[in-house]
Amino acid sequence: MGKQVALSFSGGKDSCLALYYLEREGIEVKCLLTTAWKDQQTTVAHDETRSRVQEQAERFGIPIHFIETDFYTYGDDFVFHIKEMKRRYGIDGIAFGDIYLEGHREWGEQIAGRAGVEAVYPLWSDQAKVPALLRDFVSLGFRAEVIKTDPEKLPVSWEGRELDASFVSDILTYHDVCPMGESGEYHTYVHDGPIFRKGRFTV
Template identity: 50%
Template sequence: MRKKVVLSWSGGKDSCLALDVLIKQGYEVACLLTTVPKEIGRTFGHGEKKELIQLQAKSLSIPAEFIYCTFEDYSERFVSDLRKIKDTYGITGIAYGDLYLDGHREWGEKTAAEAGLDAVYPLWMEEKDSLKALKAFAESGYKAKVIRVREDVLDSSWLGKELNQDFVSKIEDEPVCPMGESGEYHTFVYDGPLFYKSIQLDSPVVIQLETTKKLEFGEFRLAEK
């Protein structure tokens, strides 16, 4: 019997790589789980529109579930909703796409335990291996764009860049984690081996946020591959 898990899903490269690894390891991913703070009405991790997460889920043929919370009750609401999802889908664990930040893993393991679930970290590695992980993504067949950058480390010229070999060679020269593990940049995956349809992203505009710049797509739809 395959282990059934829910995957914490941001829509970016890390969660997509985690999905790919989980499936190759024989897990059944019952649903994709995304948190949406009520204060902003967008995904917690990347500030992305819910509609784009729903398009990814549809293309992957995996249900999307959203946890609506506030910044104050984030952990409490996460655990509460995770218990409900556990009962609904019959899952035994929750998987995360974190790479090497111990604080993130401690939080994930704590909340999973409180919900009566195992915490699974399919991508866990040493910090020195992050460049290798980025190269693996660039060679994986998945397609992703940079949709958000931290202005203190990367300028807006990085927005919209594809995560390909050219990106790998250029990010190596920057004073950041190659995988953006500390939020230096965020991505959106729009196609790849597990996607039944690709996501067409059009009408991009750059918006200014408090400490970041974000690439917004005014139009998006599923397209045949």
């Protein structure tokens, strides 16, 4: 049997594409881990409702566990839950959707090491190849919308836009913006795609 992992899951394009790549490589994703702020009960970074992320997990047919945390205990809470997933599901790895930022990878590897598992990065790539990842996401048939933008990087009016060929063309004109939003330039919610197995999203 191949590697069994938990996937750090936000509900956005990176983590959904990571799930697709992991499954394509024969790596079994036993569960999803999603961080949520204790006070607001919304997901970290994306400010998404827990119910919408829960709905995605149900359509994947993969168990999801929420890590309720705050700014001060984030790392410790993450380690605790990875250890719990190791005990419950027998995972030997924790996968992340990071692409090229070394600081993000160093943090993930440190957290994985503390939990006694391997850090897995299915999307890891050279920065120059990031546009190809976005094109792959679109061509695979994923359907996603922008739910949040950094107004200093992209227009607020982009919120609600679908990630399609037109989006790819437009974002590539912003030379100081990562096409995949690796530095938080924008965040997304994925409605549909090849990893969704239980029903299909309808407008």
